[in-house]
Amino acid sequence: MTDTIDAEARLDLYRTMVLVRLFEEAMLREYHADKGPGFDIGKGLVPGEMHLAAGQEPVAAGVCAHLTTDDAVTATHRPHHFAIAHGVDLRRMTAEIFGRETGLGRGRGGHMHLFDPDTHFSCSGIIAEGYPPALGQAFAFQRQGAGRVAVAVTGEGAANQGAFHESLNLAALWKLPVVFVVEDNDWGISVPRAASTSVPSNAARAAAYDMPGERIEDNAVEAVHAAAGRAVARARAGDGPSLIEVHTLRLWGHFEGDAQAYRKDIEDVPGRDPIPTYEKSLRDAGLLDDAAAAAIRESATERVEDAVTFAKESPVPDPAGALRYVFASGGVS
Structure with missing residues:
Protein backbone atom coordinates (compact mmCIF):
# COMPACT_ATOMS: atom_id res chain seq x y z
CA MET A 1 0.00 0.00 0.00
CA THR A 2 1.29 3.48 -0.88
CA ASP A 3 0.15 6.88 0.31
CA THR A 4 -0.91 9.78 -1.86
CA ILE A 5 2.41 11.16 -2.96
CA ASP A 6 2.81 13.97 -5.45
CA ALA A 7 5.09 14.01 -8.46
CA GLU A 8 7.81 16.17 -6.93
CA ALA A 9 7.98 14.01 -3.82
CA ARG A 10 8.37 10.92 -6.02
CA LEU A 11 11.19 12.58 -7.90
CA ASP A 12 12.82 13.60 -4.62
CA LEU A 13 12.84 9.95 -3.55
CA TYR A 14 14.55 9.07 -6.81
CA ARG A 15 17.08 11.91 -6.43
CA THR A 16 18.00 10.70 -2.95
CA MET A 17 18.39 7.11 -4.09
CA VAL A 18 20.60 8.11 -7.03
CA LEU A 19 22.78 10.35 -4.85
CA VAL A 20 23.27 7.55 -2.34
CA ARG A 21 24.12 5.01 -5.03
CA LEU A 22 26.64 7.28 -6.74
CA PHE A 23 28.26 8.00 -3.40
CA GLU A 24 28.54 4.30 -2.59
CA GLU A 25 29.98 3.60 -6.03
CA ALA A 26 32.56 6.32 -5.44
CA MET A 27 33.46 4.85 -2.04
CA LEU A 28 33.77 1.42 -3.67
CA ARG A 29 36.14 2.90 -6.25
CA GLU A 30 38.27 4.81 -3.78
CA TYR A 31 38.40 2.00 -1.24
CA HIS A 32 39.69 -0.57 -3.73
CA ALA A 33 41.94 1.78 -5.71
CA ASP A 34 45.06 1.06 -3.65
CA LYS A 35 44.35 -2.10 -1.65
CA GLY A 36 46.63 -4.28 -3.82
CA PRO A 37 48.54 -6.23 -4.66
CA GLY A 38 46.08 -8.80 -3.38
CA PHE A 39 43.75 -7.27 -0.84
CA ASP A 40 45.19 -5.60 2.24
CA ILE A 41 42.43 -4.12 4.42
CA GLY A 42 44.92 -1.84 6.17
CA LYS A 43 46.28 -0.19 3.02
CA GLY A 44 45.21 2.82 1.07
CA LEU A 45 43.51 6.17 1.42
CA VAL A 46 40.56 4.51 3.15
CA PRO A 47 41.99 1.84 5.46
CA GLY A 48 39.92 -0.50 7.60
CA GLU A 49 36.56 -2.13 6.99
CA MET A 50 33.96 -0.71 4.64
CA HIS A 51 30.23 -1.57 4.67
CA LEU A 52 28.29 -0.15 1.74
CA ALA A 53 24.52 0.18 1.42
CA ALA A 54 23.96 -0.25 -2.32
CA GLY A 55 20.50 -1.76 -2.70
CA GLN A 56 19.16 -0.38 0.58
CA GLU A 57 18.53 3.15 -0.69
CA PRO A 58 14.70 2.88 -0.57
CA VAL A 59 14.72 2.50 3.22
CA ALA A 60 16.65 5.69 3.90
CA ALA A 61 14.92 7.71 1.19
CA GLY A 62 11.42 6.69 2.25
CA VAL A 63 11.97 7.22 5.98
CA CYS A 64 14.00 10.42 5.93
CA ALA A 65 11.59 12.14 3.55
CA HIS A 66 9.40 12.74 6.63
CA LEU A 67 12.16 14.08 8.87
CA THR A 68 13.85 17.41 9.42
CA THR A 69 17.34 17.94 10.78
CA ASP A 70 15.71 18.69 14.15
CA ASP A 71 14.77 15.01 14.29
CA ALA A 72 17.35 12.40 15.27
CA VAL A 73 18.58 9.33 13.40
CA THR A 74 20.75 6.59 14.86
CA ALA A 75 22.03 4.24 12.16
CA THR A 76 24.09 1.07 11.87
CA HIS A 77 27.61 0.12 10.78
CA ARG A 78 26.22 0.46 7.20
CA PRO A 79 25.25 4.11 7.59
CA HIS A 80 25.96 6.19 4.49
CA HIS A 81 22.47 5.99 2.94
CA PHE A 82 20.76 7.25 6.09
CA ALA A 83 23.39 9.94 6.67
CA ILE A 84 22.94 11.28 3.15
CA ALA A 85 19.15 11.07 3.21
CA HIS A 86 19.07 12.89 6.56
CA GLY A 87 21.18 15.75 5.27
CA VAL A 88 24.62 15.14 6.78
CA ASP A 89 27.19 17.35 5.04
CA LEU A 90 28.62 15.28 2.19
CA ARG A 91 32.06 16.88 2.27
CA ARG A 92 32.60 16.44 6.00
CA MET A 93 31.23 12.90 5.94
CA THR A 94 33.55 11.90 3.11
CA ALA A 95 36.51 13.49 4.86
CA GLU A 96 35.68 11.46 7.97
CA ILE A 97 35.59 8.27 5.92
CA PHE A 98 39.03 9.18 4.57
CA GLY A 99 40.27 9.88 8.11
CA ARG A 100 40.91 13.59 7.55
CA GLU A 101 41.02 16.48 9.99
CA THR A 102 38.08 18.20 8.25
CA GLY A 103 35.82 15.21 8.91
CA LEU A 104 32.80 15.06 11.18
CA GLY A 105 34.95 13.55 13.93
CA ARG A 106 38.20 15.15 12.80
CA GLY A 107 39.16 11.85 11.19
CA ARG A 108 39.07 9.91 14.46
CA GLY A 109 35.89 7.90 13.89
CA GLY A 110 35.85 6.62 10.34
CA HIS A 111 32.91 5.40 8.33
CA MET A 112 31.24 3.33 11.10
CA HIS A 113 31.30 6.12 13.67
CA LEU A 114 29.83 9.17 12.00
CA PHE A 115 28.50 11.79 14.39
CA ASP A 116 26.87 15.03 13.33
CA PRO A 117 25.21 17.20 15.98
CA ASP A 118 24.01 19.62 13.28
CA THR A 119 21.58 16.99 11.96
CA HIS A 120 21.32 14.83 15.10
CA PHE A 121 22.82 11.87 13.24
CA SER A 122 24.97 9.12 14.69
CA CYS A 123 25.91 5.51 14.00
CA SER A 124 28.00 2.75 15.49
CA GLY A 125 29.78 -0.47 14.63
CA ILE A 126 28.10 -2.22 17.58
CA ILE A 127 25.04 -4.30 16.71
CA ALA A 128 21.74 -2.73 17.92
CA GLU A 129 23.73 0.01 19.70
CA GLY A 130 21.64 2.79 18.17
CA TYR A 131 18.36 1.72 19.76
CA PRO A 132 18.99 2.74 23.40
CA PRO A 133 20.45 6.18 22.53
CA ALA A 134 17.39 6.83 20.38
CA LEU A 135 15.27 6.37 23.50
CA GLY A 136 17.30 9.03 25.28
CA GLN A 137 16.80 11.43 22.39
CA ALA A 138 13.09 10.64 22.24
CA PHE A 139 12.73 11.12 25.99
CA ALA A 140 14.31 14.56 25.70
CA PHE A 141 12.07 15.42 22.74
CA GLN A 142 9.01 14.30 24.69
CA ARG A 143 9.90 16.52 27.64
CA GLN A 144 10.54 19.46 25.33
CA GLY A 145 7.12 19.00 23.76
CA ALA A 146 8.34 20.17 20.36
CA GLY A 147 7.03 17.26 18.28
CA ARG A 148 10.47 16.00 17.37
CA VAL A 149 11.05 12.34 16.55
CA ALA A 150 13.91 9.86 16.92
CA VAL A 151 14.45 7.16 14.29
CA ALA A 152 16.45 4.08 15.29
CA VAL A 153 17.74 1.82 12.52
CA THR A 154 19.14 -1.68 12.73
CA GLY A 155 19.46 -4.82 10.67
CA GLU A 156 17.32 -7.94 10.95
CA GLY A 157 20.12 -9.82 12.70
CA ALA A 158 20.31 -7.22 15.45
CA ALA A 159 16.60 -7.68 16.15
CA ASN A 160 17.62 -10.72 18.18
CA GLN A 161 19.75 -8.63 20.52
CA GLY A 162 18.61 -7.76 24.02
CA ALA A 163 18.99 -4.05 23.32
CA PHE A 164 16.33 -4.34 20.61
CA HIS A 165 13.71 -5.85 22.92
CA GLU A 166 14.58 -3.67 25.90
CA SER A 167 14.27 -0.57 23.74
CA LEU A 168 10.90 -1.53 22.29
CA ASN A 169 9.57 -2.30 25.74
CA LEU A 170 10.66 0.97 27.31
CA ALA A 171 9.59 3.07 24.32
CA ALA A 172 6.11 1.58 24.49
CA LEU A 173 5.91 1.91 28.28
CA TRP A 174 6.76 5.60 28.16
CA LYS A 175 5.02 6.28 24.80
CA LEU A 176 8.21 7.77 23.40
CA PRO A 177 8.27 9.42 19.94
CA VAL A 178 10.44 6.75 18.29
CA VAL A 179 10.23 5.02 14.96
CA PHE A 180 12.10 1.72 14.97
CA VAL A 181 13.33 0.64 11.53
CA VAL A 182 14.62 -2.83 10.72
CA GLU A 183 16.47 -3.34 7.42
CA ASP A 184 16.03 -6.98 6.46
CA ASN A 185 18.61 -7.65 3.75
CA ASP A 186 18.34 -11.43 4.34
CA TRP A 187 21.84 -11.83 5.74
CA GLY A 188 23.38 -11.27 9.17
CA ILE A 189 26.92 -11.19 7.78
CA SER A 190 26.84 -14.73 6.29
CA VAL A 191 23.91 -16.18 8.27
CA PRO A 192 20.50 -16.31 6.54
CA ARG A 193 17.68 -14.84 8.60
CA ALA A 194 15.78 -18.16 8.63
CA ALA A 195 18.70 -19.79 10.46
CA SER A 196 18.74 -17.20 13.25
CA THR A 197 15.26 -15.74 13.67
CA SER A 198 12.18 -17.65 14.83
CA VAL A 199 9.61 -15.40 13.15
CA PRO A 200 9.35 -14.65 9.41
CA SER A 201 8.86 -10.94 10.11
CA ASN A 202 10.25 -8.83 12.91
CA ALA A 203 7.22 -6.59 12.47
CA ALA A 204 5.25 -9.33 14.24
CA ARG A 205 7.29 -8.65 17.36
CA ALA A 206 5.77 -5.19 17.69
CA ALA A 207 2.54 -6.68 19.04
CA ALA A 208 4.40 -7.98 22.11
CA TYR A 209 5.15 -4.36 23.00
CA ASP A 210 1.72 -2.95 22.11
CA MET A 211 2.85 -0.87 19.17
CA PRO A 212 2.01 -0.94 15.45
CA GLY A 213 4.26 -3.15 13.34
CA GLU A 214 4.45 -3.15 9.57
CA ARG A 215 6.59 -5.06 7.07
CA ILE A 216 7.29 -3.66 3.61
CA GLU A 217 8.07 -6.16 0.88
CA ASP A 218 9.91 -5.79 -2.44
CA ASN A 219 12.17 -2.91 -1.36
CA ALA A 220 9.39 -0.58 -2.51
CA VAL A 221 10.35 3.02 -1.79
CA GLU A 222 6.85 4.47 -1.97
CA ALA A 223 5.51 1.80 0.38
CA VAL A 224 8.34 2.67 2.79
CA HIS A 225 7.41 6.33 2.42
CA ALA A 226 3.79 5.56 3.27
CA ALA A 227 4.59 3.42 6.32
CA ALA A 228 7.13 5.93 7.60
CA GLY A 229 4.63 8.74 7.17
CA ARG A 230 2.15 6.94 9.40
CA ALA A 231 4.78 6.09 12.01
CA VAL A 232 6.31 9.58 12.14
CA ALA A 233 2.88 11.22 12.36
CA ARG A 234 1.96 8.89 15.24
CA ALA A 235 5.18 9.75 17.06
CA ASP A 265 21.26 -15.92 -4.75
CA ILE A 266 24.18 -13.81 -5.95
CA GLU A 267 23.47 -14.22 -9.69
CA ASP A 268 19.90 -12.92 -9.25
CA VAL A 269 20.84 -9.89 -7.17
CA PRO A 270 21.51 -7.34 -9.95
CA GLY A 271 18.04 -7.95 -11.38
CA ARG A 272 16.48 -6.81 -8.10
CA ASP A 273 18.27 -3.45 -8.04
CA PRO A 274 15.67 -0.95 -6.71
CA ILE A 275 16.91 2.08 -8.64
CA PRO A 276 16.18 0.93 -12.21
CA THR A 277 12.93 -0.55 -10.91
CA TYR A 278 11.80 2.79 -9.49
CA GLU A 279 13.15 4.70 -12.47
CA LYS A 280 10.95 2.60 -14.75
CA SER A 281 7.88 3.36 -12.67
CA LEU A 282 8.60 7.08 -12.89
CA ARG A 283 9.12 6.85 -16.65
CA ASP A 284 5.89 4.89 -17.04
CA ALA A 285 4.08 7.64 -15.10
CA GLY A 286 5.52 10.30 -17.40
CA LEU A 287 7.54 11.90 -14.60
CA LEU A 288 10.99 11.11 -15.91
CA ASP A 289 12.66 11.00 -19.30
CA ASP A 290 16.22 10.56 -20.54
CA ALA A 291 17.11 14.23 -20.15
CA ALA A 292 15.73 14.51 -16.61
CA ALA A 293 17.37 11.27 -15.51
CA ALA A 294 20.70 12.40 -16.96
CA ALA A 295 20.43 15.77 -15.22
CA ILE A 296 19.75 14.12 -11.86
CA ARG A 297 22.74 11.83 -12.25
CA GLU A 298 24.98 14.71 -13.38
CA SER A 299 24.03 16.85 -10.39
CA ALA A 300 24.57 13.97 -7.97
CA THR A 301 27.90 13.06 -9.58
CA GLU A 302 29.14 16.64 -9.18
CA ARG A 303 28.27 16.61 -5.48
CA VAL A 304 29.91 13.25 -4.88
CA GLU A 305 33.11 14.02 -6.77
CA ASP A 306 33.37 17.41 -5.06
CA ALA A 307 33.17 15.65 -1.69
CA VAL A 308 35.82 13.10 -2.69
CA THR A 309 38.15 15.85 -3.88
CA PHE A 310 37.59 17.80 -0.66
CA ALA A 311 38.46 14.72 1.39
CA LYS A 312 41.61 13.93 -0.57
CA GLU A 313 42.84 17.51 -0.30
CA SER A 314 42.15 17.74 3.45
CA PRO A 315 44.98 17.26 5.95
CA VAL A 316 45.62 14.02 7.79
CA PRO A 317 45.43 14.45 11.61
CA ASP A 318 48.77 15.12 13.30
CA PRO A 319 49.80 11.94 15.20
CA ALA A 320 51.00 14.18 18.02
CA GLY A 321 47.38 15.08 18.69
CA ALA A 322 46.13 11.49 18.92
CA LEU A 323 44.75 12.00 22.42
CA ARG A 324 43.10 15.30 21.62
CA TYR A 325 39.29 15.13 21.84
CA VAL A 326 39.56 11.89 23.84
CA PHE A 327 39.92 13.43 27.29
CA ALA A 328 38.53 16.78 28.47
CA SER A 329 40.07 19.18 30.92
CA GLY A 330 39.25 22.66 32.13
CA GLY A 331 42.19 24.15 30.26
CA VAL A 332 41.31 22.77 26.83
CA SER A 333 38.61 24.35 24.73
Whole structure:
Protein backbone atom coordinates (compact mmCIF):
# COMPACT_ATOMS: atom_id res chain seq x y z
CA MET A 1 0.00 0.00 0.00
CA THR A 2 1.29 3.48 -0.88
CA ASP A 3 0.15 6.88 0.31
CA THR A 4 -0.91 9.78 -1.86
CA ILE A 5 2.41 11.16 -2.96
CA ASP A 6 2.81 13.97 -5.45
CA ALA A 7 5.09 14.01 -8.46
CA GLU A 8 7.81 16.17 -6.93
CA ALA A 9 7.98 14.01 -3.82
CA ARG A 10 8.37 10.92 -6.02
CA LEU A 11 11.19 12.58 -7.90
CA ASP A 12 12.82 13.60 -4.62
CA LEU A 13 12.84 9.95 -3.55
CA TYR A 14 14.55 9.07 -6.81
CA ARG A 15 17.08 11.91 -6.43
CA THR A 16 18.00 10.70 -2.95
CA MET A 17 18.39 7.11 -4.09
CA VAL A 18 20.60 8.11 -7.03
CA LEU A 19 22.78 10.35 -4.85
CA VAL A 20 23.27 7.55 -2.34
CA ARG A 21 24.12 5.01 -5.03
CA LEU A 22 26.64 7.28 -6.74
CA PHE A 23 28.26 8.00 -3.40
CA GLU A 24 28.54 4.30 -2.59
CA GLU A 25 29.98 3.60 -6.03
CA ALA A 26 32.56 6.32 -5.44
CA MET A 27 33.46 4.85 -2.04
CA LEU A 28 33.77 1.42 -3.67
CA ARG A 29 36.14 2.90 -6.25
CA GLU A 30 38.27 4.81 -3.78
CA TYR A 31 38.40 2.00 -1.24
CA HIS A 32 39.69 -0.57 -3.73
CA ALA A 33 41.94 1.78 -5.71
CA ASP A 34 45.06 1.06 -3.65
CA LYS A 35 44.35 -2.10 -1.65
CA GLY A 36 46.63 -4.28 -3.82
CA PRO A 37 48.54 -6.23 -4.66
CA GLY A 38 46.08 -8.80 -3.38
CA PHE A 39 43.75 -7.27 -0.84
CA ASP A 40 45.19 -5.60 2.24
CA ILE A 41 42.43 -4.12 4.42
CA GLY A 42 44.92 -1.84 6.17
CA LYS A 43 46.28 -0.19 3.02
CA GLY A 44 45.21 2.82 1.07
CA LEU A 45 43.51 6.17 1.42
CA VAL A 46 40.56 4.51 3.15
CA PRO A 47 41.99 1.84 5.46
CA GLY A 48 39.92 -0.50 7.60
CA GLU A 49 36.56 -2.13 6.99
CA MET A 50 33.96 -0.71 4.64
CA HIS A 51 30.23 -1.57 4.67
CA LEU A 52 28.29 -0.15 1.74
CA ALA A 53 24.52 0.18 1.42
CA ALA A 54 23.96 -0.25 -2.32
CA GLY A 55 20.50 -1.76 -2.70
CA GLN A 56 19.16 -0.38 0.58
CA GLU A 57 18.53 3.15 -0.69
CA PRO A 58 14.70 2.88 -0.57
CA VAL A 59 14.72 2.50 3.22
CA ALA A 60 16.65 5.69 3.90
CA ALA A 61 14.92 7.71 1.19
CA GLY A 62 11.42 6.69 2.25
CA VAL A 63 11.97 7.22 5.98
CA CYS A 64 14.00 10.42 5.93
CA ALA A 65 11.59 12.14 3.55
CA HIS A 66 9.40 12.74 6.63
CA LEU A 67 12.16 14.08 8.87
CA THR A 68 13.85 17.41 9.42
CA THR A 69 17.34 17.94 10.78
CA ASP A 70 15.71 18.69 14.15
CA ASP A 71 14.77 15.01 14.29
CA ALA A 72 17.35 12.40 15.27
CA VAL A 73 18.58 9.33 13.40
CA THR A 74 20.75 6.59 14.86
CA ALA A 75 22.03 4.24 12.16
CA THR A 76 24.09 1.07 11.87
CA HIS A 77 27.61 0.12 10.78
CA ARG A 78 26.22 0.46 7.20
CA PRO A 79 25.25 4.11 7.59
CA HIS A 80 25.96 6.19 4.49
CA HIS A 81 22.47 5.99 2.94
CA PHE A 82 20.76 7.25 6.09
CA ALA A 83 23.39 9.94 6.67
CA ILE A 84 22.94 11.28 3.15
CA ALA A 85 19.15 11.07 3.21
CA HIS A 86 19.07 12.89 6.56
CA GLY A 87 21.18 15.75 5.27
CA VAL A 88 24.62 15.14 6.78
CA ASP A 89 27.19 17.35 5.04
CA LEU A 90 28.62 15.28 2.19
CA ARG A 91 32.06 16.88 2.27
CA ARG A 92 32.60 16.44 6.00
CA MET A 93 31.23 12.90 5.94
CA THR A 94 33.55 11.90 3.11
CA ALA A 95 36.51 13.49 4.86
CA GLU A 96 35.68 11.46 7.97
CA ILE A 97 35.59 8.27 5.92
CA PHE A 98 39.03 9.18 4.57
CA GLY A 99 40.27 9.88 8.11
CA ARG A 100 40.91 13.59 7.55
CA GLU A 101 41.02 16.48 9.99
CA THR A 102 38.08 18.20 8.25
CA GLY A 103 35.82 15.21 8.91
CA LEU A 104 32.80 15.06 11.18
CA GLY A 105 34.95 13.55 13.93
CA ARG A 106 38.20 15.15 12.80
CA GLY A 107 39.16 11.85 11.19
CA ARG A 108 39.07 9.91 14.46
CA GLY A 109 35.89 7.90 13.89
CA GLY A 110 35.85 6.62 10.34
CA HIS A 111 32.91 5.40 8.33
CA MET A 112 31.24 3.33 11.10
CA HIS A 113 31.30 6.12 13.67
CA LEU A 114 29.83 9.17 12.00
CA PHE A 115 28.50 11.79 14.39
CA ASP A 116 26.87 15.03 13.33
CA PRO A 117 25.21 17.20 15.98
CA ASP A 118 24.01 19.62 13.28
CA THR A 119 21.58 16.99 11.96
CA HIS A 120 21.32 14.83 15.10
CA PHE A 121 22.82 11.87 13.24
CA SER A 122 24.97 9.12 14.69
CA CYS A 123 25.91 5.51 14.00
CA SER A 124 28.00 2.75 15.49
CA GLY A 125 29.78 -0.47 14.63
CA ILE A 126 28.10 -2.22 17.58
CA ILE A 127 25.04 -4.30 16.71
CA ALA A 128 21.74 -2.73 17.92
CA GLU A 129 23.73 0.01 19.70
CA GLY A 130 21.64 2.79 18.17
CA TYR A 131 18.36 1.72 19.76
CA PRO A 132 18.99 2.74 23.40
CA PRO A 133 20.45 6.18 22.53
CA ALA A 134 17.39 6.83 20.38
CA LEU A 135 15.27 6.37 23.50
CA GLY A 136 17.30 9.03 25.28
CA GLN A 137 16.80 11.43 22.39
CA ALA A 138 13.09 10.64 22.24
CA PHE A 139 12.73 11.12 25.99
CA ALA A 140 14.31 14.56 25.70
CA PHE A 141 12.07 15.42 22.74
CA GLN A 142 9.01 14.30 24.69
CA ARG A 143 9.90 16.52 27.64
CA GLN A 144 10.54 19.46 25.33
CA GLY A 145 7.12 19.00 23.76
CA ALA A 146 8.34 20.17 20.36
CA GLY A 147 7.03 17.26 18.28
CA ARG A 148 10.47 16.00 17.37
CA VAL A 149 11.05 12.34 16.55
CA ALA A 150 13.91 9.86 16.92
CA VAL A 151 14.45 7.16 14.29
CA ALA A 152 16.45 4.08 15.29
CA VAL A 153 17.74 1.82 12.52
CA THR A 154 19.14 -1.68 12.73
CA GLY A 155 19.46 -4.82 10.67
CA GLU A 156 17.32 -7.94 10.95
CA GLY A 157 20.12 -9.82 12.70
CA ALA A 158 20.31 -7.22 15.45
CA ALA A 159 16.60 -7.68 16.15
CA ASN A 160 17.62 -10.72 18.18
CA GLN A 161 19.75 -8.63 20.52
CA GLY A 162 18.61 -7.76 24.02
CA ALA A 163 18.99 -4.05 23.32
CA PHE A 164 16.33 -4.34 20.61
CA HIS A 165 13.71 -5.85 22.92
CA GLU A 166 14.58 -3.67 25.90
CA SER A 167 14.27 -0.57 23.74
CA LEU A 168 10.90 -1.53 22.29
CA ASN A 169 9.57 -2.30 25.74
CA LEU A 170 10.66 0.97 27.31
CA ALA A 171 9.59 3.07 24.32
CA ALA A 172 6.11 1.58 24.49
CA LEU A 173 5.91 1.91 28.28
CA TRP A 174 6.76 5.60 28.16
CA LYS A 175 5.02 6.28 24.80
CA LEU A 176 8.21 7.77 23.40
CA PRO A 177 8.27 9.42 19.94
CA VAL A 178 10.44 6.75 18.29
CA VAL A 179 10.23 5.02 14.96
CA PHE A 180 12.10 1.72 14.97
CA VAL A 181 13.33 0.64 11.53
CA VAL A 182 14.62 -2.83 10.72
CA GLU A 183 16.47 -3.34 7.42
CA ASP A 184 16.03 -6.98 6.46
CA ASN A 185 18.61 -7.65 3.75
CA ASP A 186 18.34 -11.43 4.34
CA TRP A 187 21.84 -11.83 5.74
CA GLY A 188 23.38 -11.27 9.17
CA ILE A 189 26.92 -11.19 7.78
CA SER A 190 26.84 -14.73 6.29
CA VAL A 191 23.91 -16.18 8.27
CA PRO A 192 20.50 -16.31 6.54
CA ARG A 193 17.68 -14.84 8.60
CA ALA A 194 15.78 -18.16 8.63
CA ALA A 195 18.70 -19.79 10.46
CA SER A 196 18.74 -17.20 13.25
CA THR A 197 15.26 -15.74 13.67
CA SER A 198 12.18 -17.65 14.83
CA VAL A 199 9.61 -15.40 13.15
CA PRO A 200 9.35 -14.65 9.41
CA SER A 201 8.86 -10.94 10.11
CA ASN A 202 10.25 -8.83 12.91
CA ALA A 203 7.22 -6.59 12.47
CA ALA A 204 5.25 -9.33 14.24
CA ARG A 205 7.29 -8.65 17.36
CA ALA A 206 5.77 -5.19 17.69
CA ALA A 207 2.54 -6.68 19.04
CA ALA A 208 4.40 -7.98 22.11
CA TYR A 209 5.15 -4.36 23.00
CA ASP A 210 1.72 -2.95 22.11
CA MET A 211 2.85 -0.87 19.17
CA PRO A 212 2.01 -0.94 15.45
CA GLY A 213 4.26 -3.15 13.34
CA GLU A 214 4.45 -3.15 9.57
CA ARG A 215 6.59 -5.06 7.07
CA ILE A 216 7.29 -3.66 3.61
CA GLU A 217 8.07 -6.16 0.88
CA ASP A 218 9.91 -5.79 -2.44
CA ASN A 219 12.17 -2.91 -1.36
CA ALA A 220 9.39 -0.58 -2.51
CA VAL A 221 10.35 3.02 -1.79
CA GLU A 222 6.85 4.47 -1.97
CA ALA A 223 5.51 1.80 0.38
CA VAL A 224 8.34 2.67 2.79
CA HIS A 225 7.41 6.33 2.42
CA ALA A 226 3.79 5.56 3.27
CA ALA A 227 4.59 3.42 6.32
CA ALA A 228 7.13 5.93 7.60
CA GLY A 229 4.63 8.74 7.17
CA ARG A 230 2.15 6.94 9.40
CA ALA A 231 4.78 6.09 12.01
CA VAL A 232 6.31 9.58 12.14
CA ALA A 233 2.88 11.22 12.36
CA ARG A 234 1.96 8.89 15.24
CA ALA A 235 5.18 9.75 17.06
CA ARG A 236 4.78 13.51 16.55
CA ALA A 237 1.21 13.33 17.86
CA GLY A 238 2.41 11.81 21.12
CA ASP A 239 0.87 8.40 20.44
CA GLY A 240 4.11 6.46 20.92
CA PRO A 241 6.47 4.27 18.92
CA SER A 242 6.06 2.14 15.81
CA LEU A 243 8.12 -0.61 14.18
CA ILE A 244 8.75 -0.85 10.44
CA GLU A 245 10.64 -3.70 8.83
CA VAL A 246 11.66 -3.37 5.18
CA HIS A 247 12.64 -6.37 3.10
CA THR A 248 15.51 -4.72 1.29
CA LEU A 249 18.57 -5.90 -0.64
CA ARG A 250 22.30 -5.98 -0.07
CA LEU A 251 23.70 -5.69 -3.60
CA TRP A 252 27.33 -6.13 -2.49
CA GLY A 253 29.09 -8.02 0.28
CA HIS A 254 28.65 -7.59 4.01
CA PHE A 255 31.97 -5.74 3.84
CA GLU A 256 34.32 -4.93 0.99
CA GLY A 257 36.49 -7.99 0.48
CA ASP A 258 33.62 -10.37 1.31
CA ALA A 259 33.83 -13.24 -1.21
CA GLN A 260 30.14 -14.10 -0.55
CA ALA A 261 30.68 -17.81 -1.14
CA TYR A 262 27.79 -18.42 1.28
CA ARG A 263 25.34 -16.59 -0.96
CA LYS A 264 23.39 -18.77 -3.39
CA ASP A 265 21.26 -15.92 -4.75
CA ILE A 266 24.18 -13.81 -5.95
CA GLU A 267 23.47 -14.22 -9.69
CA ASP A 268 19.90 -12.92 -9.25
CA VAL A 269 20.84 -9.89 -7.17
CA PRO A 270 21.51 -7.34 -9.95
CA GLY A 271 18.04 -7.95 -11.38
CA ARG A 272 16.48 -6.81 -8.10
CA ASP A 273 18.27 -3.45 -8.04
CA PRO A 274 15.67 -0.95 -6.71
CA ILE A 275 16.91 2.08 -8.64
CA PRO A 276 16.18 0.93 -12.21
CA THR A 277 12.93 -0.55 -10.91
CA TYR A 278 11.80 2.79 -9.49
CA GLU A 279 13.15 4.70 -12.47
CA LYS A 280 10.95 2.60 -14.75
CA SER A 281 7.88 3.36 -12.67
CA LEU A 282 8.60 7.08 -12.89
CA ARG A 283 9.12 6.85 -16.65
CA ASP A 284 5.89 4.89 -17.04
CA ALA A 285 4.08 7.64 -15.10
CA GLY A 286 5.52 10.30 -17.40
CA LEU A 287 7.54 11.90 -14.60
CA LEU A 288 10.99 11.11 -15.91
CA ASP A 289 12.66 11.00 -19.30
CA ASP A 290 16.22 10.56 -20.54
CA ALA A 291 17.11 14.23 -20.15
CA ALA A 292 15.73 14.51 -16.61
CA ALA A 293 17.37 11.27 -15.51
CA ALA A 294 20.70 12.40 -16.96
CA ALA A 295 20.43 15.77 -15.22
CA ILE A 296 19.75 14.12 -11.86
CA ARG A 297 22.74 11.83 -12.25
CA GLU A 298 24.98 14.71 -13.38
CA SER A 299 24.03 16.85 -10.39
CA ALA A 300 24.57 13.97 -7.97
CA THR A 301 27.90 13.06 -9.58
CA GLU A 302 29.14 16.64 -9.18
CA ARG A 303 28.27 16.61 -5.48
CA VAL A 304 29.91 13.25 -4.88
CA GLU A 305 33.11 14.02 -6.77
CA ASP A 306 33.37 17.41 -5.06
CA ALA A 307 33.17 15.65 -1.69
CA VAL A 308 35.82 13.10 -2.69
CA THR A 309 38.15 15.85 -3.88
CA PHE A 310 37.59 17.80 -0.66
CA ALA A 311 38.46 14.72 1.39
CA LYS A 312 41.61 13.93 -0.57
CA GLU A 313 42.84 17.51 -0.30
CA SER A 314 42.15 17.74 3.45
CA PRO A 315 44.98 17.26 5.95
CA VAL A 316 45.62 14.02 7.79
CA PRO A 317 45.43 14.45 11.61
CA ASP A 318 48.77 15.12 13.30
CA PRO A 319 49.80 11.94 15.20
CA ALA A 320 51.00 14.18 18.02
CA GLY A 321 47.38 15.08 18.69
CA ALA A 322 46.13 11.49 18.92
CA LEU A 323 44.75 12.00 22.42
CA ARG A 324 43.10 15.30 21.62
CA TYR A 325 39.29 15.13 21.84
CA VAL A 326 39.56 11.89 23.84
CA PHE A 327 39.92 13.43 27.29
CA ALA A 328 38.53 16.78 28.47
CA SER A 329 40.07 19.18 30.92
CA GLY A 330 39.25 22.66 32.13
CA GLY A 331 42.19 24.15 30.26
CA VAL A 332 41.31 22.77 26.83
CA SER A 333 38.61 24.35 24.73
